[in-house]
Amino acid sequence: MSTVPLNEIGQEFVRNKIGLVGIGILATLFIISAMAALTIPLETLKTWNNPESWLEFPKTALPAWINLFLSEKIPEHKILTNSKDSLQSTEELTIFSQQFSVVYEFDDFPNDFIYEFTAKYSGSPLLQISVIRPDGMTVELLSRSLPYLESAVHHERVFSTDNAVKKNLILQSEKFGFLLNEISAEQIVFSESSVQKVLNGKYVFLIRLVGTSSENEIVESSLILGGKVFGFVGTDELRRDLSVGLLWGTPLALFIGIAVAIGSVVMGLLYGVYAGFIGKKTDETMMRFNDVIYALPALPFLIILAVTISNSIFVMIGFLMIFGWVGVAKVSRSMALQIKTRQYVEASKIMGQRSSKIILKHILPQLLPYAFASVAISVPAAITTEAGLSFLGLGDPSFPTWGQILHDASTHGAAARGLWWWVIPPGLMIAVTGLAFVFIGNALDTIVNPRLKR
């Protein structure tokens, strides 16, 4: 192994195509990380494992772009929050009304629809829901009074599966040319009037809160049209939006990989150089200890450590470092042994320079190219090991990584059930991140090790 000056490495690296590809992928990953940090608040990530916060999302929905390849468009899951609100007051009555409009253009009925609202009111106002369909027909869905309150807040979800909705629809059965009894509400509302077939076009959902107090209002509301496709990567069995996990997984994986790689290379470098430089008994003892760590079965120990001590991501990084420095220490020791015999090192020794200074000034700089290559090469191993531990369910639950997404996929039998969008993206991300560093590492390696060039 020869030592190459750093500026030469830079020049050679620019000529290395594979290395540049690696740098390109890495840059993309950093951009994704920045995007994740900017667009998705950390709070969303913290609620990853809380099923409460994912209720309005669909269960195991395919990615939305799948519709581009299908002739029969699968209904998309829509969460409508922008409503047109208005307030009408007469002497006796106050009517707070909301309008949600949606253009429905799919070849199948929605799964269901849910109106979720938080209202502040006094008394017992009447909640009326109706829908104006593309063919101009107005269908009444619900008309019921809310529980009596004295200027307090009420939260409720009205489901399309509600019996009251079905009863109201049956009362209007003269508007439809087919029997309604056996059909669920969403399949009636979104159907043509003569035959039971999807009717595409603009639907307007009208919600009215009719009460006596002028203070009545709907503070927060959303209308959810349940579909079978959602977002860029779909959702999982627990209704979680997978894009959140995938995007946030990028900075986490980069952090874990780079922290472990730098930590273990620095540790190994210092350890190996010190042992090689001091030599004799110290060297012998230090290398024996190195042998002991080398001979420990890493994965079983990592598992035991994660289970018994802590599965916090920071502690885990420390554990991964313990098993990562051994190889670097061996190589840097033998390199230090070589450099030690060079004349300028001998000279500074004779001049009485302190060992720490000789190591820092004369030996370590020579090893830097090797160190850079080893950092790049150790990153993929660190990322896959962490992913593996997370896959076994030993990951840090407060930071969902790609490995944990795959763990959930595996426990829900995603692969055998054909939920490919839950299995493929996280693994691809792991592999692509690993590849970026392998490319960079290989490029550096061929520069540092000219023997491999041919």
Added chain:
Amino acid sequence: MGLKRYVATRLLTMLGVLMATLLLTIALVGSNMDVILKQGVAFQVRSEITQNAAIAGSFVNADEFEKFVQEQIDQRSKALGLDSPWYSPQRIGSTMYKILILDFGRATFLTSDSGSSDVKDILLEKIPKTVLLFTTATIIISIIGIFLGSLASSKINSKIDRVTSTFAVVSSSFPVWWIGMIMIFVFAFVYHLFPARATPSVLPSDPGYIAALLYHMTLPLITIVLIGFGSWAYLVRNFMIGILQEDFVIAKKTIGINQKKIIYGHALKNAAPPIVTILALSLSGSLGGAIITEAVFDWPGMGRLYFEAISVMDLPVIIGATYVLTVFFLASIFVADLLYGYFDPRVKTS
């Protein structure tokens, strides 16, 4: 340093490592073990007392009752030796001695297929299955790897060489277990060729068990081979390139010995030491690294046992399995060292 001394030093180091591993394992799970054992005692005592109406009814108030229960628990713990902490020399000594003579005790939750809860029985049942899958895979991988690697090295920069190298780099960055999930998706869900779970549904006593086991083994085997052979071929290629640059090969070429004979006859023989070392290491490495792969495919071997033991915190099984895994690992490092010393005599003397 003679061969005997070389072997002796290595053996001593290995023994030291084994002891260190054992001590470390006990140190890591020891406190948990104590807590679990004590909880077990407390639960047992409490249920015994509350079930006995005569004793439970004879107390005036709750405090008195609690005091009595506590006394009983302390007494029982003392009888079991739980009053001294797990790190007391006697307890560590006795635990380590028991493990060294392969007495791992009884599993807390897990049992073997035949229903025995003796950790030794469980391990003896699982080890052959791991060996069957992973040793077969490693042998196939090494055979493909050696041939492909030699082929690539004989035609540097040819299409075969480039494809092999690219495949090696790409395949090594995919986690095996993820490829396993993809394989399950493709071959169990899309094409229904192989079962998704690798545990045979028939009982081990059934005459068709072996056939079922082999059929269930196919998918994991293909996965491991697919991910493994690329990096093997790449390694062999790099060793061979080094050797093909040496003078004796060039001399043989100039006198006109044909390429095939040089590569497979002479060069490969010279590349043998590192290859054999890696073979020994990967044979053992497969046993430890199998934990996640076995968990994906639900293969009833050591890896899955380890995973199950961890998830229910079955400590005797964890300690036993760690010990066995370490012994395998160390044995293969030892064999690899010896082989290296045998092939390359310079190692022994330096």
